[in-house]
Amino acid sequence: MTGRVAITPILLCGGSGTRLWPLSRRSYPKQFSALMGEESLFQASVRRVWGKEFARPVVVTGAEFRFIVTQQMAEVGADPAAVILEPSARNTGPAVLAAVMQVAQNDPEAIVLIAPSDHVVRDVQAFHAALTVAVGAAAEGRIVTFGITPDRAETGYGYLEVEGGVEAGVAAPLRRFVEKPDRARAEAMLAEGRFLWNAGIFMARADVLLAAFERHAPGLVGPVRAALEGAQPDLGFLRLAAEPWGEAEEISIDYAVMERAERLSVVPFDGGWSDLGGWETVWREMGPDGQGVAASGAVHAIDCRDTLLRSEAEGQVLIGLGLERMIAVAMPDAVLVAPMDRAQDLRLAVAALKASGARQATEFPKDHRPWGWFESLVLADRFQVKRIHVHPGASLSLQSHHHRAEHWIVVQGTARVTVDAEVRLVSENQSVYIPLGARHRLENPGKLPMVLIEVQTGGYLGEDDIIRYEDGYGRG
Amino acid sequence: MTGRVAITPILLCGGSGTRLWPLSRRSYPKQFSALMGEESLFQASVRRVWGKEFARPVVVTGAEFRFIVTQQMAEVGADPAAVILEPSARNTGPAVLAAVMQVAQNDPEAIVLIAPSDHVVRDVQAFHAALTVAVGAAAEGRIVTFGITPDRAETGYGYLEVEGGVEAGVAAPLRRFVEKPDRARAEAMLAEGRFLWNAGIFMARADVLLAAFERHAPGLVGPVRAALEGAQPDLGFLRLAAEPWGEAEEISIDYAVMERAERLSVVPFDGGWSDLGGWETVWREMGPDGQGVAASGAVHAIDCRDTLLRSEAEGQVLIGLGLERMIAVAMPDAVLVAPMDRAQDLRLAVAALKASGARQATEFPKDHRPWGWFESLVLADRFQVKRIHVHPGASLSLQSHHHRAEHWIVVQGTARVTVDAEVRLVSENQSVYIPLGARHRLENPGKLPMVLIEVQTGGYLGEDDIIRYEDGYGRG
Structure with missing residues (x-):
């Protein structure tokens, strides 16, 4: 793309669907999984909008995903302009509004690109070409949607009806949104040729979107503005104020604004898109x-x-x-x-x-924490074995346990271990014993990931047997 | 059963079928698995023929299963008269002949009951009642087969045709064996009522069986007798001599003898039998x-x-x-x-x-050894974590490794650990380090199972990196 105008991406990644269970779970939803290839869908989404044509992205996510977002962005060498944390999930309407308000504070005429982060786009060049077409229309004050050329009579997507006909590389007026059709209607639309799949990606000027929210969803504006004005910066995150946020209607951006707005355009896009919806x-x-x-x-x-x-x-x-x-x-x-x-x-x-109370319903086997992750290798009556992975430079809280002792064996990298008054370096193939009740801390002072095997013994091995004395991540 | 005559059970458990993969594998076939309930099929088979009406059983198995057999028998409080080890699998004909010869050495007129150990019998009382009926016929010099009343037109079993008709509690003459039928034939036999499933269980006097082998399978007699005469007692096992054994034809007892023998009887048996053949x-x-x-x-x-x-x-x-x-x-x-x-x-x-070279094709995840078992919890490039279970009183070999160091953490029971010149007791929640190259031994001196977590680190973690200096189980 030529890119005279920088686009500010707004990446939505608060979703937590179960349609891809057991890979996608509430504690680690599909956008963070490497469903296709080596990187996660979120990482691929970030890289699609990273480069000189783009401003740094604004990410909207749930508080529980904040460290996954920063870690995954760091892994692909990207840096957010802001990570806005939703105190609760209110669907995409309030999330988009908060992000657009945040962008508009600095530049009301900024062109924003609103995109989910759990979709696949196989042809990134085609995506960028579509953005280039869209930027012109957005700069003129239109709200641009992106329509995917259908290759089958899909009943799982909404459709966009284009005024006139579909022409590659041209932003055409949108006649209307079409709800998910039945089989017969889907086949008719596929045959007619002027219907495209709604990819849920939008581009517009921030001020145009704010005006559309004020006109079509005025009830959202007050609570979201108050939540943003009351937001607390928190270790680099922007945590929206919970009380006004909770008053915002739980509604999608489509229903709240798009399906009621005027001056909408459609840019056709034929780049191997999928929502990976099941x-x-x-x-x-x-x-x-x-x-x-x-x-x-x-x-x-x-x-x-x-x-x-x-x-x-x-x-x-x-x-x-x-x-x-x-x-x-x-x-x-x-x-x-x-x-x-x-x-x-x-x-x-x-x-x-x-x-049945099974943790598998919502929890991912790898438990992601701000400092890395762990997984249980075996959990028996009176012992548990965990693999613990600590990011370079990361540190666990200073803590103690009432009911368990721990043996740590470093199997990769180097750890700095505090046990009561003693601090020492523990390298690969060395072990440390943490007696029951001892105050201890685990750090990775190195430049590479550190992996250790933890063997816990005791009568109670729950994660809630922990007293935290100091924590670098603001946890109690 | 009344049992004036003690029956000597011969339990065949050399089978290694894959029809129940992944539960049944060459290294740990289905008879040793708890397929139904808490105990293994072999253990249930042992308990069915254990008691005052029975002499201690003779077990025929593969050398690789010998410690599983003794361990599983000990767990149900049973004790074999002999465990005959086949140097190679030659099907049931040679195995039965070796066991019958062994029994006949002490008592040529002993009544033997030959049974697989991978079948299910739900009604043990009905089984014993059938044995009582059979004993009379066997004592008179007949070879008795057991026929299961069919409840469906099964095409997976062979059938026994009864002379006259089937009458409960009566040993009737066998007209002939019928090979596994097709669907139509199976339905016809089910309707006719004088066909029973062949359960592969036989009873006869030892001398009668030997005479039948000599008459119908004379080629087996020489090699099997030589293998038995050359057998080496080995830690309580009777290991048949490999060379003559290898000359014995690989043939089932059915083909070698039963289908050709005369004076066969059938005792009907309706006690919930299944071969669990798939x-x-x-x-x-x-x-x-x-x-x-x-x-x-x-x-x-x-x-x-x-x-x-x-x-x-x-x-x-x-x-x-x-x-x-x-x-x-x-x-x-x-x-x-x-x-x-x-x-x-x-x-x-x-x-x-x-x-594809996958160990899962033949190896069981729990690796059973004479002293207990282990399983790999995680195997990475430069480390491995194992759970090791040592039976009470058992001892691993005195050994060393060229390429790995080991950390041991006892999580249940008490271990006696030798590292070079030092010997010490290690109890629950204590750990030991075994440096690369150190001569070490692990023992369970206690009365309860001992469990430890082993963390290996090193550049090569294969099971073959082991030098054994002393071994209580005759391994090199």
């Missing part, structure tokens, strides 16, 4: 082979057709034998097996797990 | 619920019908959603998903794994 879509995007088999991880597909097999469990091989239109996903703590056509009903599975 | 049979025997769902372990079945779900992987929940006639089995190192009707083709899956 396992069937993931299967399609993974690029199935001649038999329709999409596989990742340690997997063998024998006599399978139109089947998705994923193994994310280290050391566990997944065998599909004679499967047709099936999904099998293995994670270290959960395995899902379902026909592809039942993937919509995953909420039933998650509800059943929740009802 | 996952569909296991599903049926597990007692499916009203929807036909059989489940074990941490499993949720949602909208499933006629489906088997088993999770044997600690901490991993298995979710079946909308499945029909499917099998899903999760083990710590392997997950199988297949339609029930494809379960026969499991050998394809095992072959694919073998071709």
Whole structure:
């Protein structure tokens, strides 16, 4: 793209859907997972809007994801202009409004690009070309939507009806939004040719959007403005004030503003977009082979057709034998097996797990913390073994436990360990013992990740047996 | 049973089928697994023939299973008369002959009961009643087979045709053996009523069986007798001489003798027998619920019908959603998903794994050793974490490693640890460091199992990096 005007990206990543359970869970939703390739969907979304044509992005996310956002951005060498933290999930309407207000404070005429961070765009050049087309229309005060050329009669997406006809590289007037259609309507729209999928990506001037919010969703403006004015800067995050925020209506940007606004344009975009809204879509995007088999991880597909097999469990091989239109996903703590056509009903599975009190319903096996992550390798009656991964330069809180002692064995990198009054460096293949009750702290003073194996022994091994004396991340 | 005559059981447990992979593997076949309930199929088989009516059993197994056999027998409080070790698997003909020769040495007229140890019998009383009926016929010099009243037109079993008709509690003459039939033939036999399933269980006097072998399989007699005469007592096992043993034809007892012998009787037996010959049979025997769902372990079945779900992987929940006639089995190192009707083709899956060099094809995740077992919790590039379980009184070899150091943390019980010249007791929540190259030994001097977590670090972590200086189990 030519880029005379810098675009300010607003990345929405507060979502926490269960349609890709067990890979996506409330504690670690799909945008942070490496669903396609090495980097996460969020990282790919960041990199798509990083470069000289773009201002630094504004990220809107839930407070529980803040360290994942900063860590994942750092990993791809990107730096946010702001990370706005929602005290509670209120859908995309209030989230977009808060971000647009934040941008408008510095530059009311800034052109913002509002995009989800859990979608896939295979052709980034085509995406940038579409943005270039859109910038012209946005600068003139139009609200630009992006329409994906449909390649099938999809009933899972909303559609955009284009005034006149679809022409590549041209921003056409939008006639109307079309709700998710039934099969017959989807086929009719595919045949007619002037209907595009609504990708949920928008571009406009900040002031134009604010005016649209004031006109079409005036009830949102007061609470969101108050939440932003009362926001607390918190270790580089902007934590919105909870009370006014809670008064904002829970509504999507589409319903709140877009479907009522005037002067909307559509820029067609044909770059391999997908919302990865369910396992069937993931299967399609993974690029199935001649038999329709999409596989990742340690997997063998024998006599399978139109089947998705994923193994994310280290050391566990997944065998599909004679499967047709099936999904099998293995994670270290959960395995899902379902026909592809039942993937919509995953909420039933998650509800059943929740009802039984299983942590797998909402918690990810890797527990991400500001300093890194840990996972339980084995949890028995009176002992637990964990793998603990600490980012370079990171530090756990100074803490103690009432009910457990801990043995730490460093297996990669170097740790600085405090036990009561003593501080020492512990390198690979060295161990430390933390007696029950001792005040201790674990740090990674090095430039590389540090990994240690923790063996806990004691009568109670819950995560809540912790007293924190000092914490660099503002936790109690 | 009344039992004026003691029966000498001969338990065959050398089998290593893959039809129940991933639960049954070459290194730990199904007879040693707790497929139904708490105890293994072998343990249930032992307990069925343990008591005052029986002499101590003779067990025939592969050398690689010898410590599993003694450990599992000790766990149910049983004690073998002999454990005969086959240098190689030659099918059941040579195995039965060796055991019968061994029994006949002491008592040529002993009545032997030959039974597999990987079958299920739900009604042990009915089994004993059938044995009582059989003893009379066997004492008179007949070879008695046991015929199961069929409850379906099964094509997976051979049949026994009874002369005249089937009458409960009566040993009737056997007309002939019928090979596994096709569907139409199976249905016809089910309707006719004088056909029973061949359970592969036989009873006869030892001298009668020896005469039958000499007459119908004379080629087996020489090699098997030589193998028995050259057998080496080895830590309480009777290890057959490999060279003559290898000359014995690989043939089943049915083909070698039974189908050719005269004076055969059938005792009908209606006690919930199954050979657990495949996952569909296991599903049926597990007692499916009203929807036909059989489940074990941490499993949720949602909208499933006629489906088997088993999770044997600690901490991993298995979710079946909308499945029909499917099998899903999760083990710590392997997950199988297949339609029930494809379960026969499991050998394809095992072959694919073998071709890819995956240890899961043949090795069980818990590695059973004479002293207990271990499993790998995580295997990374330069470290590995294992859980090690040592039986009371057991001892590992005095050993050293060239490429790894080890940290041991005792999490249950008490260990006696030797490191070079030093010997000390290590109790729960204590740790020991084994430097690279140090001569070390691990023992459990206590009365309870001892469990420790081993963290290995080093550039090479293979099981073959071991030098053994002393070993209580005759290993080099």
